[in-house]
Amino acid sequence: MSTLARNQWYVAAYGREIGQELFSRTVCGESILFWRTRPGEVTAVSDRCVHRRFPLSQAPTRLVDDQVVCGYHGFTYGSDGRCVAVPGQARVPRTARLSSYPVVEQDSFVWVWIGEPERADATRIPRAPWLDRAGWTTVSGMEPLAARYGLLVDNLLDLSHETYLHGGYIGTPEVAGTPITTEVDEDAGVVYVSRHMDDADCPPFYARSTGLSGRISRWQDIEYTPPCLYLLHSRIAPVGSVPHPDGSDPDAFHVEVVYAITPETEHSTHDFWAVARDFAPADQEVSDFLAEQNRTVVLQDVAALDVLERVVATDPPGSQELSINIDTGGLAARRMLARLTESPEAAPAAVGSC
Ligand code: FES
Numbered sequence: 001m002s003t004l005a006r007n008q009w010y011v012a013a014y015g016r017e018i019g020q021e022l023f024s025r026t027v028c029g030e031s032i033l034f035w036r037t038r039p040g041e042v043t044a045v046s047d048r049c050v051h052r053r054f055p056l057s058q059a060p061t062r063l064v065d066d067q068v069v070c071g072y073h074g075f076t077y078g079s080d081g082r083c084v085a086v087p088g089q090a091r092v093p094r095t096a097r098l099s100s101y102p103v104v105e106q107d108s109f110v111w112v113w114i115g116e117p118e119r120a121d122a123t124r125i126p127r128a129p130w131l132d133r134a135g136w137t138t139v140s141g142m143e144p145l146a147a148r149y150g151l152l153v154d155n156l157l158d159l160s161h162e163t164y165l166h167g168g169y170i171g172t173p174e175v176a177g178t179p180i181t182t183e184v185d186e187d188a189g190v191v192y193v194s195r196h197m198d199d200a201d202c203p204p205f206y207a208r209s210t211g212l213s214g215r216i217s218r219w220q221d222i223e224y225t226p227p228c229l230y231l232l233h234s235r236i237a238p239v240g241s242v243p244h245p246d247g248s249d250p251d252a253f254h255v256e257v258v259y260a261i262t263p264e265t266e267h268s269t270h271d272f273w274a275v276a277r278d279f280a281p282a283d284q285e286v287s288d289f290l291a292e293q294n295r296t297v298v299l300q301d302v303a304a305l306d307v308l309e310r311v312v313a314t315d316p317p318g319s320q321e322l323s324i325n326i327d328t329g330g331l332a333a334r335r336m337l338a339r340l341t342e343s344p345e346a347a348p349a350a351v352g353s354c
Pocket residue numbers: 049050051052053054070071072073074075
């Protein structure tokens with residue numbers, strides 16, 4: 001049985017990746033062809049010609065006036081996927097049509113709906129508004145992961161690994177040493193995991209970007225909306241500083257770390273990462289530093305998870321794990337993902353259902 005939840009929205013790309021040329025990305029095992037039409041809309045259709053399944057993203061396939069001309073025998077498609085011309089005959093077969101996918105461009109991401117198109121509801125796409133909000137500055141990227149996406153979900157829901165896997169970057173002893181609180185909103189389909197460190201070492205990631213040093217108050221508030229969107233609301237402030245009763249928080253630095261976790265196949269994942277901040281907005285040095293640091297941290301995860309995938313894939317069936325308190329959020333996420341995959345009718349309304 002597939003471990004992938006269909007009838008869901010997934011991030012397929014950043015908007016900046018898609019221009020007026022053919023672009024292919026595989027989501028949930030489906031090769032999808034994207035381009036930006038001349039009016040500026042992103043369109044998504046199957047990357048397989050209906051004739052002999054030639055990948056339309058491959059040269060010499062061309063995009064001519066928003067029509068795709070297959071580079072093998074010339075079947076020609078409009079941006080809705082409908083075939084408008086075939087070689088050697090005037091009549092275009094009625095069934096000559098590429099599958100098309102609902103697409104929404106939002107918060108700098110291109111979201112694509114995998115599953116039954118008539119069930120796509122754009123209002124259910126979770127939001128990450130900081131990524132293109134005025135007053136915030138964002139760095140971002142995407143790293144390919146040769147591991148199933150559930151391993152990345154486990155990884156991100158349990159940040160105690162920062163102390164060990166990311167020491168010298170974002171990990172300090174206090175991360176693993178501080179208990180978490182976990183809440184699950186079954187109706188909304190969201191898992192929350194919080195860790196508030198009121199007197200912690202300032203890791204290099206935050207020391208160099210904020211200018212704080214020594215001991216800090218460091219809050220990590222995770223909000224995961226299965227299957228795709230993970231938010232880490234990170235607050236860094238001098239020890240003793242708390243938000244004001246009116247909600248303002250002038251002494252703190254805020255970083256929104258966003259991950260979009262998109263299965264490429266059953267055993268590989270697109271690891272989209274973004275770091276948005278509300279300080280030093282125009283400081284290119286801070287942007288370059290955070291981009292380089294976060295990419296390094298992501299690649300540390302990628303290296304570990306690629307190894308873990310090989311182990312998980314080859315160990316005997318039924319091999320045991322042992323879970324402890326730090327795994328509470330990850331286990332809740334696994335349960336939600338299992339429901340989305342195996343018992344789709346039980347899926348929370350807010351994240352859609354099959
Ligand atoms: S495979 Fe595309 S036209 Fe033949």
